Amino acid sequence: MNKFWVILEHTYLEKIKSKTFIIMTALLLLSVVAAVNFQSITDFFGDDDGKDQIAIIDETGFIFEPYKQSVETLDEELELVEFTGTEEDAKSAVQDEEYDSLVVVELNQENLPEATYFANNITDSSTQTTLQEQLQNLKVAISIEQTGVDEATIQEIYAPISFDTVALDDDAKTMEEMFQAQGIVYVMVFFMYIVVILYGQMIAQDVANEKSSRVMEILISSASPVSHMFAKIFGVALVGLTQILLLVGVGLVLINSKKDELVGGMLDSFGLVNIPMDLIIYAIIFFLLGYTLYATLAAMLGSLVSRAEDVNQLITPMIILIVIAFLVAMFGLGAPESTLVTISSFIPFFAPMVMILRIGMLNLPLWEIGLSIGILILTIMIMGLIGARVYKGGVLMYGKSGSLKDFTKAIRLSKKEK
Structure with missing residues (x-):
């Protein structure tokens, strides 16, 4: 056991x-700071008054005021x-960046408004959508007035229908509870995906590097394969935990300092407010x-x-497994x-997500x-036993390798070492 702690x-x-x-930790910390201060950063690089000025040429003579409002x-x-x-002067003003864009509104043959949008580039689809939708609303109002239909009747027709959702099962979760759960589920799924790919590759790379330096025979002779393998696994896990604690700590401090700004905004949007404690505990268990x-x-x-190299x-098969688990979780x-989703939740490689x-x-x-936790623990124990034998034989294999056929060869070598 002493050798385990040394490794x-x-x-x-x-x-x-x-x-x-x-370097990686510094970049991740900068990403956390940028994410929490995203609104402040966009405001800093935005216009002084924060508003986009849209020039309007109103050839109808009556659209501008209600349109503006x-x-x-x-x-x-x-x-x-x-x-x-x-119109030419207005286009020139847009090109000279006096205005962000230009909208020319005129009446068609049916005396209904139509418009043409001019801008130096048309990538800002949200502005175009807003301008179009509000002009569409004015067109509807004008059409109603022309046809003589009572506006109150039209509003009643287009009023949203009342559609309540009621779960008959007393144990079913409410929509609010499900939305809250989605936040931590998103975080867990993406976090698990990134950590497995990043640190799983780090573990495999570390073992391969030690073999290439020809020190593995000494390590294996001085410590059992199980001790050596799990020392590597938990050593890298502590590295990840150190990084995670730094990120979470910095994130919590920043979020707490901007709580009034984020609550009701970003945190609510992702369902990360008032998360049930039991869900957080289960997330930690399945993650570990x-x-x-x-x-x-x-x-x-x-x-x-x-x-x-x-x-x-x-490790491609391992990457494929985590990708499949990720896709099933997204579908779920x-x-x-x-x-x-139900069956996948009991398959060990998919269950954590x-x-x-x-x-x-x-x-x-x-x-x-x-049952899912039990299957996971049992699978880890079996993988540990099999992995120790493969590890013991595999670390003594040298030369070109890149095929899973070496799996059986490694087990044979481990038997010879007994």
Whole structure:
């Protein structure tokens, strides 16, 4: 056990002192700061008054005032200015950036408004949509007035229908609870996907690098394969945990300092307010189990190669598994009760993502959650035993490798070492 801690400590210290870790952590911290201060950054680089000025040439003689009121009420970032000069002068003003764009409104043969939009570029689709929709509303109002239909009757026809959603099952979650769950599910799924790919590859790469330096025989002779493999896994896990704690700590401090600005805005949009504590606990459990499972697989695959450049090829099956789990989880956000999602939540390599989704979106019986956790733990134990044998034989294999056929060869070598 003492050798286990020596290897773990060596792995951890070596990783956190590396330039790669320092640079990556700094970039991630900058990303967190930028994300929390996104609105402030966009405001800083925006216009002084924050408004886009739209020049309007009103050839109808009566559209401008109601058009201005409806557009500016809907979008406070837009300001409509009536242009009294010629169309050519207005286009020149837009090209000279005196105005952001130009809208020419005129009447067609049916005496209904139509418009032409001019801008130096037409990439700002949101502004175009706002201008078009509000002009469409004015067109409807004018049409109603021309046909003589009572406007109150038209408004009643177009009024939104009352459509309430009521779950008959007493245990079913409300729409509000499901929306809150979606936030942590999104975070968990994306976080699990990134961590497995990043740190799984790091573990495999670390094992391959040690083999290429020919020090593996010494390490294996001084420590059991199980101790060495799990020391590597947990050493890299602590590196990831250190990075995660830094990111979460900085994020929480920044969010707390901007709480009034973010609550009701970004946090509410992602459902990250008032998250149930039991869901957070389950997310941590499934994340740790999922990481251990994939990390064990990564260490086992990394032991089969002796050159760092062969790692990416051999861990491709692991990447495919995590991608499939990610896709099933994304599908499950819209259909958490589907058969595919239900079955996948009990498949060990998919369960860390899919089961936490079902826990968040549905009211599951405890036996289903317990069964999924039990299957994960059992799979990790089996993978640990198999992985130790493959690891023991694999780390003694040298030469070109990049095929899963070396799996059986590694097991044969481990038997000879007994």
